[in-house]
Amino acid sequence: MASTPVTRDTINPKVLECEYAVRxxxxxxxxxxxxxLKNNPKSHPFDEILYCNIGNPQSLGxxxxxxxxxxxxxxxHPALLDKSETHSLFSADSIKRASQILSQIPGQxxxxxxxxxxxxxxxxxxxxxxxxxxxxxxxxxDIFLTDGASPAVHMMMQLLIRSEKDGILCPIPQYPLxxxxxxxxxxxLVPYYLDEATGWGLxxxxxxxxxxTAKSKGVCxxxxxxxxxxxxxxxxxxxxxxxxxxxxxxxxxxxLLADEVYQENVYVPDKKFYSFKKVARSxxxxxxxxxxxxxxxxxxxxxxECGKRGGYMEITGFSPEVREQIYKLASVNLCSNIxxxxxxxxxxxxxxxxxxxxxxxxxxxxxxLSSLAKRAQQLEHALNSLEGVSCNRAEGxxxxxxxxxxxxxxxxxxxxxxxxxxxxxARRLLNATGIVVVPGSGFGQAAGTLHFRCTILPQEDRIxxxxxxxxxxxxxxxxxxxx
Amino acid sequence: MASTPVTRDTINPKVLECEYAVRxxxxxxxxxxxxxLKNNPKSHPFDEILYCNIGNPQSLGxxxxxxxxxxxxxxxHPALLDKSETHSLFSADSIKRASQILSQIPGQxxxxxxxxxxxxxxxxxxxxxxxxxxxxxxxxxDIFLTDGASPAVHMMMQLLIRSEKDGILCPIPQYPLxxxxxxxxxxxLVPYYLDEATGWGLxxxxxxxxxxTAKSKGVCxxxxxxxxxxxxxxxxxxxxxxxxxxxxxxxxxxxLLADEVYQENVYVPDKKFYSFKKVARSxxxxxxxxxxxxxxxxxxxxxxECGKRGGYMEITGFSPEVREQIYKLASVNLCSNIxxxxxxxxxxxxxxxxxxxxxxxxxxxxxxLSSLAKRAQQLEHALNSLEGVSCNRAEGxxxxxxxxxxxxxxxxxxxxxxxxxxxxxARRLLNATGIVVVPGSGFGQAAGTLHFRCTILPQEDRIxxxxxxxxxxxxxxxxxxxx
Numbered sequence: 001m002a003s004t005p006v007t008r009d010t011i012n013p014k015v016l017e018c019e020y021a022v023r024x025x026x027x028x029x030x031x032x033x034x035x036x037l038k039n040n041p042k043s044h045p046f047d048e049i050l051y052c053n054i055g056n057p058q059s060l061g062x063x064x065x066x067x068x069x070x071x072x073x074x075x076x077h078p079a080l081l082d083k084s085e086t087h088s089l090f091s092a093d094s095i096k097r098a099s100q101i102l103s104q105i106p107g108q109x110x111x112x113x114x115x116x117x118x119x120x121x122x123x124x125x126x127x128x129x130x131x132x133x134x135x136x137x138x139x140x141x142d143i144f145l146t147d148g149a150s151p152a153v154h155m156m157m158q159l160l161i162r163s164e165k166d167g168i169l170c171p172i173p174q175y176p177l178x179x180x181x182x183x184x185x186x187x188x189l190v191p192y193y194l195d196e197a198t199g200w201g202l203x204x205x206x207x208x209x210x211x212x213t214a215k216s217k218g219v220c221x222x223x224x225x226x227x228x229x230x231x232x233x234x235x236x237x238x239x240x241x242x243x244x245x246x247x248x249x250x251x252x253x254x255x256l257l258a259d260e261v262y263q264e265n266v267y268v269p270d271k272k273f274y275s276f277k278k279v280a281r282s283x284x285x286x287x288x289x290x291x292x293x294x295x296x297x298x299x300x301x302x303x304x305e306c307g308k309r310g311g312y313m314e315i316t317g318f319s320p321e322v323r324e325q326i327y328k329l330a331s332v333n334l335c336s337n338i339x340x341x342x343x344x345x346x347x348x349x350x351x352x353x354x355x356x357x358x359x360x361x362x363x364x365x366x367x368x369l370s371s372l373a374k375r376a377q378q379l380e381h382a383l384n385s386l387e388g389v390s391c392n393r394a395e396g397x398x399x400x401x402x403x404x405x406x407x408x409x410x411x412x413x414x415x416x417x418x419x420x421x422x423x424x425x426a427r428r429l430l431n432a433t434g435i436v437v438v439p440g441s442g443f444g445q446a447a448g449t450l451h452f453r454c455t456i457l458p459q460e461d462r463i464x465x466x467x468x469x470x471x472x473x474x475x476x477x478x479x480x481x482x483x
Numbered sequence: 484m485a486s487t488p489v490t491r492d493t494i495n496p497k498v499l500e501c502e503y504a505v506r507x508x509x510x511x512x513x514x515x516x517x518x519x520l521k522n523n524p525k526s527h528p529f530d531e532i533l534y535c536n537i538g539n540p541q542s543l544g545x546x547x548x549x550x551x552x553x554x555x556x557x558x559x560h561p562a563l564l565d566k567s568e569t570h571s572l573f574s575a576d577s578i579k580r581a582s583q584i585l586s587q588i589p590g591q592x593x594x595x596x597x598x599x600x601x602x603x604x605x606x607x608x609x610x611x612x613x614x615x616x617x618x619x620x621x622x623x624x625d626i627f628l629t630d631g632a633s634p635a636v637h638m639m640m641q642l643l644i645r646s647e648k649d650g651i652l653c654p655i656p657q658y659p660l661x662x663x664x665x666x667x668x669x670x671x672l673v674p675y676y677l678d679e680a681t682g683w684g685l686x687x688x689x690x691x692x693x694x695x696t697a698k699s700k701g702v703c704x705x706x707x708x709x710x711x712x713x714x715x716x717x718x719x720x721x722x723x724x725x726x727x728x729x730x731x732x733x734x735x736x737x738x739l740l741a742d743e744v745y746q747e748n749v750y751v752p753d754k755k756f757y758s759f760k761k762v763a764r765s766x767x768x769x770x771x772x773x774x775x776x777x778x779x780x781x782x783x784x785x786x787x788e789c790g791k792r793g794g795y796m797e798i799t800g801f802s803p804e805v806r807e808q809i810y811k812l813a814s815v816n817l818c819s820n821i822x823x824x825x826x827x828x829x830x831x832x833x834x835x836x837x838x839x840x841x842x843x844x845x846x847x848x849x850x851x852l853s854s855l856a857k858r859a860q861q862l863e864h865a866l867n868s869l870e871g872v873s874c875n876r877a878e879g880x881x882x883x884x885x886x887x888x889x890x891x892x893x894x895x896x897x898x899x900x901x902x903x904x905x906x907x908x909a910r911r912l913l914n915a916t917g918i919v920v921v922p923g924s925g926f927g928q929a930a931g932t933l934h935f936r937c938t939i940l941p942q943e944d945r946i947x948x949x950x951x952x953x954x955x956x957x958x959x960x961x962x963x964x965x966x
Contacts, residue, residue: 005705005736005774008804012645012668015808023599023814059595066562073560076822077552085568112542113782113789115514116506147630147792150816158667162495180815184641185495222488253488291488299596306596307821309630321491325498331506332663333633334537337820338790339559 018183020176021442022054026426030436046434050466052455053436055231055398057304061459062368065303067094067361068346072308074098075110075342093357101342110338116331118145118312119338122345126312129348134278138314144326145312145344147336149261149297152313154181155329156257156293159322160222161187167219169210169254171202173401173443173451175231190214190221193446196403199392200233202226204244211252223255224248229262229273229396232443232453234376236271236395242279246290255291261311262397264301267373271395277316291317298343300398302368310340310347375463376400376456382467383454386474398457401440404450410481422450428477433469501666503659504925505537509909513919529917533949535938536919538714538881540787544942545851548786550577550844551829555791557581558593558825576840584825593821599814601628601795602821605828609795612831617761621797627809628795628827630819632744632780635796637664638812639740639776642805643705644670650702652693652737654685656884656926656934658714673697673704676929679886682875683716685709687727694735706738707731712745712756712879715926715936717859719754719878725762729773738774744794745880747784750856754878760799774800781826783881785851793823793830858946859883859939865950866937869957881940884923887933893964905933911960916952 008016030051036043051059058064070090073080075098080086086095102108104121117123123140130138146152160166161182167190170178182189192210194200207224214221226245228237237245249256258276266273280290298310315326335341351361376394383391383402391402406414406421414424422439429435429452440451458466491499513534519526534542541547553573556563558581563569569578585591587604600606606623613621629635643649644665650673653661665672675693677683690707697704709728711720720728732739741759749756763773781793798809818824834844859877866874866885874885889897889904897907905922912918923934941949 004771004800004802005738006643006801006805008802008808010645011642011805011808015642015812018811018815020811020815023817054596056596058592059590061590064594069560069562073556073563076559077556079549079552080556080572083572085572089563089566089568089572107542107544109541109790111547111788111790113537113539147820148817154816159494159498160489162493177815184812184815255488288487305594306817307592307594309818309820317487318489319487319491322489322494325491325494328501328503329498329667332501332503332660332667333637334506334631334789335792337630337792337823339822340820 014184014186018180019442020180021438022176024438024442026423026430026436026438027053029427030430033430033434044434045432046469049434049436050458051436052458053438053453055300055455055457056306057398057457058306060457062304062457063364064305065361065364067091067351067357068303068305068343070094071098071101071346072339072342075101076339078102078108078110091357093351093355097346101345105338114335114338114341116327116335117141117143118336118341122341125345126348130277130314134275134281136278136281142314142316143312144315144330145310145336145341147309147311147340148299149259149295149311149313150177151333151336152295152311153177153257154184155326156223156255156313157181157185157187158329159326160255161185164188165218165220167214167221169207169221169224171225171227171230173232173440173445174225175227175259176442178225179444188214188219190219191444194230194233194235196392196446196449200230200235202237202241202245204248207248221252221254223257225257225259226276227259228276229265231259231262231397232399232401232438234392234394234397234399234401236266236268236273238271239274239279242274242276243283246276246280246283246285250285250290255293258292258294260294261297261300263296264369265372265398266396267369267376268393268395273396277314287317289317296344298340298347301347302365303343303347305343308340308343309337310344312344371460372398372456375458375460378463378467379454379456382471386471387478389474394456398455400454400456401443401451402454404452406450407478407481407483409483410477413481422452425450425477426452429470429473432473432476435466435470497667497669501663502925503663504921505659507921507925509906509913509919509921510536512910513913516913516917527917528915529952532917532919533941533945534919535941536921536936538783538938538940539789540881540940541789543940545787545940546847547788548844548847550574550834550840551786551788551826553577554581554584554829555822555825558584559822561585561591561593574840576834576838580829584828588821593825597818597821597824599810599818600624600626601819601824605824608828609831613758613760613797617758617764619761619764625797625799626795627798627813628793628819628824630792630794630823631782632742632778632794632796633660634816634819635778635794636660636740636742637667638809639706639738639796640664640668640670641812642809643738644668647671648701648703650697650704652690652704652707654708654710654713656715656923656928657708658710658742659925661708662927671697671702673702674927677713677716677718679875679929679932683713683718685720685724685728687731690731704735704737706740708740708742709759710742711759712748714742714745714880715882715884715921717875717877717880717882717884719749719751719756721754722757722762725757725759726766729759729763729766729768733768733773738776741775741777743777744780744783746779747852748855748881749879750852750859751876751878756879760797770800772800779827781823781830784830785848786826786830788826791823791826792820793827795827854943855881855939858941858943861946861950862937862939865954869954870961872957877939881938883937883939884926884934885937887935889933890961890964890966892966893960896964905935908933908960909935912953912956915956915959918949918953
């Protein structure tokens with residue numbers, strides 16, 4: 001009689017291999033400390049945990065965009081639309097938009113499963129939003145609405161990976177969803193290194209080198225992942241660089257998997273976001289020239305609606321027979337959540353100049369984006385002024401990824417504690433300040449280098465205190481371990 | 484230069500193998516006919532498509548429960564709680580509940596990622612609901628909130644299946660999520676046949692026989708899937724039968740995967756739903772005796788909130804080290820959508836006697852459930868009066884699964900049309916009446932038998948017309964193909 005039929009030794013080894021540091025051991029420790037503080041507010045030398053490990057803006061006090069939430073509430077409870085009091089509680093634009101959206105949903109049934117790609121009318125809206133963004137046509141039948149971008153990424157990995165002999169080119173450092181998904185689907189991550197010295201530059205020569213190395217090991221490389229703006233690295237690709245990448249994928253027969261979830265998060269005047277589809281089309285490449293998937297999410301941007309789990313992928317350049325298989329994968333899970341679908345349509349078609357609520361909407365949006373830019377700059381400056389720390393510019397996304405040079409003694413202390421030096425540093429930081437960051441090893445880093453990822457998301461009025469806590473900790477740490 | 488790097492021959496063969504008939508070829512044809520009707524209402528001998536292929540109540544006109552939607556709308560837009568007009572638009576109970584829920588969410592941030600298992604406070608509520616249902620303790624740390632039940636099922640398959648040598652015992656007929664998920668994860672479906680003659684009885688002797696057969700082929704059987712109430716078969720297991728199943732799993736060291744999403748859908752006075760956890764605990768079996776996963780969803784029951792994608796699994800009897808791996812799998816996708824989480828907490832703790840809105844809530848709930856019972860009976864009766872058709876009682880769930888005996892000539896015509904006879908019948912039915920059902924082959928059926936699955940979900944006032952269309956079609960079909 002077997003009392004425990006499932007043990008660590010008898011589960012799928014791919015699950016064991018998979019790692020996801022963004023919610024890994026440092027975060028589990030943070031949750032423990034938070035519990036301590038709840039039971040005894042004096043149990044640690046800080047009074048709260050500051051979660052800078054994850055791009056989760058509203059958990060740190062960012063307010064949702066009013067227009068979006070008004071529309072969602074009305075769609076959740078359409079009976080409100082018939083009540084006169086509703087007009088004093090909701091903006092006329094929200095009422096109008098909610099009515100439009102409900103008319104696009106068969107039977108106005110926001111509680112029904114939709115088409116497995118998402119409600120057709122909402123996909124029409126999203127396609128129109130993509131067209132307006134890019135200046136090139138978009139087809140609603142190319143859109144697959146998903147519960148955030150993660151399930152879309154899994155779907156593509158599931159489609160492309162047959163065995164460990166199939167490889168996916170991924171940046172290092174990378175967002176660990178990619179390494180986790182590749183591990184779970186039993187493929188091989190083929191790393192290409194971003195060049196920290198040139199602001200995390202993406203060099204085609206490096207792509208070529210890694211592709212050849214993989215091929216020589218018998219790995220069939222199927223796709224290239226590009227995260228733009230970069231996570232965890234924060235760089236925004238130059239248009240010319242994107243053209244090279246498109247040409248590389250075209251020439252090598254790779255699917256280009258473009259993680260474009262930070263498309264609204266660009267903070268520097270000398271950089272601009274261009275979608276890979278726009279770049280490819282502007283080069284004259286159509287459906288037959290390049291196979292491209294673009295991922296978008298409602299969790300990022302200025303909206304930061306992580307809890308709504310909305311997102312989509314736009315797939316172009318796939319044959320009808322392969323599209324049919326992608327549709328089948330989507331249909332097994334029936335559909336993504338309708339509120340997330342509605343929100344995805346809203347972020348791709350927000351209020352426009354001339355709309356009654358445009359001014360208040362723009363004020364909310366611009367306040368968030370300009371504050372994020374300011375916070376990025378302040379934190380970047382503070383990090384660069386620490387001994388042994390150098391930090392590239394956060395041009396976009398929501399993160400800083402500073403490099404830290406630790407004294408030999410600290411590296412030895414980490415070894416003695418049986419942990420990686422960056423994890424040792426992150427744990428010490430957490431225990432001393434309550435600030436949660438993710439060790440660089442969770443994203444991958446060039447051999448011999450150490451980093452951590454820290455979000456720029458704490459509210460602006462908190463930044464000075466965070467900088468002061470961080471600085472004090474770092475100085476004490478360096479003093480303790482100075483060689 | 485490869486212009487299409489992805490072809491049907493180069494994608495993951497597991498994707499090709501996977502099938503999901505509930506949204507398969509008949510539904511794709513239905514969507515085409517619907518498009519035809521939109522362009523020309525006279526293009527077919529019916530004026531609308533009736534989707535009886537899928538348990539999607541609100542797509543067929545079922546109204547959501549008012550209390551649930553009021554709470555969701557308030558949680559989507561918490562600013563409403565501060566407005567005096569809100570009291571004339573929402574019930575006092577909804578306002579109170581929404582405030583309670585918001586106080587359980589850190590920072591009231593319904594737009595933030597939650598704990599990867601779901602918001603702790605909502606899990607507390609769900610655990611209390613399970614305790615109230617079962618009379619045995621439930622631990623909020625055993626609950627994993629998910630976007631509907633499907634991702635939870637995938638997560639367990641991902642955990643348990645290492646290769647095609649790992650088998651999962653599944654009922655035949657089964658809900659094709661299971662066969663699809665097993666195929667995608669590369670495992671082996673070990674079928675056990677429900678006995679149509681005894682009202683889709685689940686015989687332990689059959690389980691034993693199939694387990695031994697699988698073992699003799701070198702398959703390591705890891706889990707037993709039981710769907711109760713049954714999908715597509717509609718039977719409700721007797722408590723005594725459940726005890727035998729629990730003992731079987733305990734003895735054979737199998738994880739019991741209990742699909743209990745239809746727990747509120749029981750229509751006959753002589754049957755009652757018992758959760759497998761209640762049954763196991765009432766036998767004196769605790770955490771160490773049996774490893775059990777219970778799946779629940781907001782898509783079914785009297786609520787039928789399919790579009791909200793809420794659900795959970797309760798896992799018991801797993802070791803801490805395996806639980807850690809399950810948590811890691813959940814964390815890779817960050818969390819499920821918060822509206823779905825809130826709704827899952829609501830369906831497990833609906834208004835109670837004494838609450839102001841209890842009467843109106845109960846009226847809505849009872850109207851839906853009693854109408855479903857009536858529709859099940861009417862359709863069952865109508866099907867049983869057709870030549871060559873026999874249909875078991877729909878004791879629960881949302882489906883009828885009639886057996887059809889087709890004339891030889893019809894079987895030959897199907898062969899000539901290169902399709903299965905049940906698909907042939909379903910396609911003919913659709914083309915003649917606009918009624919969409921799923922061929923039995925999509926669920927699996929005993930060799931030599933033919934069935935289809937039809938939901939009981941069209942609104943009550945439509946049932947007579949459906950019965951008359953169905954009857955007329957069937958008579959004409961039998962006449963056309965009579966041997």
